[in-house]
Amino acid sequence: MDTLKTKPNFDINNVIDKENLAKLEALNNKKVMQVVNEFVALCKPSKVTVITDSKEDIDYVRQKAIEIHEEKRLFTEGHTIHYDGFFAMDYHDQARDKANTRVLVPKGEYMSQWINNIDRNEGLKEILEIMDGCMEGNECIIRLFCLGPKNSQFSILALQLTDSLYVAHSEDILYRAGYEEFKKLNGSEEFFYFIHSAGELVGNPPVTKNLDKRRIYIDLQEGRVLSVNNQYAGNSLGLKKLALRLAIDKANNEDWLAEHYFILGVHPKEKKRVSYFCGAYPSACGKTSTAMLPGQSIVGDDIAYLRPWEDGYAHAANIEQGLFGIIRDVNPEDDPVIYDAITTPRETIFSNVLITEEFPYWIGDGKPVPKKGINFSGKWKKGKVDEKGKEIPHAHPNARYTIRINELSNADVNLDSPEGVPIDGIFYGGRDSDTLPPVLESLDWEHGVFIGAAIESETTSATLGAEGVRRPSPMANLDFVVVPLGKYLDNHRTFGNNLKVCPKVFATNYFLKNKEGKYLNGMLDKLVWVMWAEGRTHNEFEAIKTPVGFIPKYHDLRDLFRLYLDKDYSKKEYEQQFSIRITHLLEKLDRVEAMYKKDKEIPEFFWTLLEDQRKKLKELKEKYNSDEISPFDL
Ligand code: SPV
Ligand code: MN
Secondary structure: OOOOOOOOOOOHHHOOOHHHHHHHHOOOOHHHHHHHHHHHHHHOOOEEEEOOOOHHHHHHHHHHHHHOOOOEEOOOOOEEEEOOOEEEOOEEOOOOOOOOEEEEEOOOOOOOOOOOEEEHHHHHHHHHHHHOOOOOOOEEEEEEEEEOOOOOOOOEEEEEEEOOHHHHHHHHHHOEEOHHHHHHOOOOOOEEEEEEEOOOEEOOOOEEOOHHHOEEEEEHHHOEEEEEOOOOHHHHOHHHHHHHHHHHHHHHHHOOEEEOOEEEEEOOOOOOOOEEEEEEOOOOOOHHHHHOOOOOEEEEOOOEEEEEOOOOEEEEEEOOOEEEEEOOOOOOOOOHHHHHHHOOOOOEEEEOOEEEOOEEEOOOOOOOOOOEEEEOOEEEEOOOEOOOOOEOOOOOOOOEEEEEHHHOOOEOOOOOOOOOEEEEEEEEEEEOOOOOOOEEEOOOHHHHHHHHHOOEEEOOOOOOOOOOOEEEOHHHOOOOOOOOHHHHHHHHHHHHHOOOEOOEEEEEEOOOEOOOOOEOOOHHHHHHHHHHHHHHOOOOOOEEEEOOEEEEOHHHHHHHHHHHHOOOOOHHHHHHHHOEEHHHHHHHHHHHHHHHHOOOOOOHHHHHHHHHHHHHHHHHHHHHOOOEEOHHHO
8 A cells, every 4th residue: 555645733724615615604503614624634635626506516526527538529419428447348437336345344244245345444444545535626516415305204414525526417407406405404413424535537538547446345334335437337436336335224223214215106097096006126126227117207216215104104205306228228219218319409418328429329229330439438439349359349338328217108197206206015026037926925024024034036048157147136225225135024023014005015027038038018018017916905806815926817917908008918828928937936035045045144034935835836746746727626
């Protein structure tokens, strides 16, 4: 490690002018001043600028991002392009860095082995050394936001220091302004804070140079996250996945939920009602396409807080107000709403796509791939390879767009409601070629927690390594859970059990295949599963009880396919999709058992449910003397 570059007697007054200092002092918050003093002294920017909720201040951020080349204007009004660091196809800053994101755990505290962690003292020493002088020569932007709707039980305030104008600008699109909210704190220390630095930059556009010193350390004790040497939003934006981790810790100590959920408004045809659903899906398992189902409304696509409400329901709020969405495969046919929003004039940040003649191109946009342009690797032309000879695609597979949800034609009317929305159901979706049917309902809330805990996703040809390997992904939240898994599952259990109106829980699987490896469902069929679930939350359909949950009856699905997709749904299709595959289900239980056995203090209800399902599946097998039982026989 280099020797520390600490300048003795660093005086913040040399880098902040009177006007900016006055903006900070107007917050009347000692802790804000203390955090700013401490980290400005450590990071040593040459200038400190405080951004209030005023239009002038926010415009300043937009302008500065362009001025320092972290963003560049495109042809369409409001559109800009930002690039994250790229040195080679396997060495870049184009995605979340799981290996270097760690929870700081105080000595003697237990942490699940599934959660990447480091001794708190050791981790703090390491990252504070890396951060010493990390903003030298750069401007530090101070921003204040509100996670969740304002003036609400959901609201949590957040202070962000960053030297990335792209970060400060993205947060403006994605989060609710909070400068005025901080004043209402009356000096309270109840807020999260995030210190971020892109570190030393190279090139034009300027990108993080020292990716080997990229660190994202989560300090639960202080309610803060320190993040350095990165720009990619999933690593850099305090309010996104970094705040989710702090919120999970807080929620698990206060009996509410902070989850990696979308929030969807479901509007059944011929009924005058809307029912709200949350959903958690591991990546590439259909989360966005479910949140954006045609004819429905979106509250959020990534992170939700859930709290018990006076009406007996759990209410959920989107802690964000924008989308940081994967742009791959957004085209007029598959995703018309988003495509329309990001190809017309409005404030939109594109990241890591190809630019030719000031227009963006991405994988799966439905257009011919341009022969050349500028992309995340600099000047690009077809056939370009990295230093190891690996072909560089025209746009990165994880390229993104950043927009406000209220710009979408399917934005839900309750997007900013301080009450959130009452939740009727929760979906857990995985990727599984041969085990679970396309939809099933849990036997009760606790079994629903089990279903969420047992989500698995199969690897696909899109990632390196063997195909079809199942990875556990509890609540699609494992990357973000910062409390031991046993505590997390128990918090889910008590949360639901204490509600007067408990959400129904559903498992979905859009990826079931037949023996020849062909998908058994069409892309749009998920609308039918969602509508069946919605009906179930209103006691409208009967169901068949199996050891692993309730499955739909044929005639209900037949009617729903007719009503929503104008499609004939045959008995044969139903039978193929909804048969109970005993051996596969037992093998899944074995994998779940093996994973959780490695952890301490997994609650008893979890093991009881596991054993109960195992026993009943075996009984079923004996009774029918068959390994695959048709739903018509049940
Ligand atoms: C995810 O990876 O779950 C995302 C994008 O939503 S990121 O901001 O990288 O977390
Ligand atoms: Mn996410």
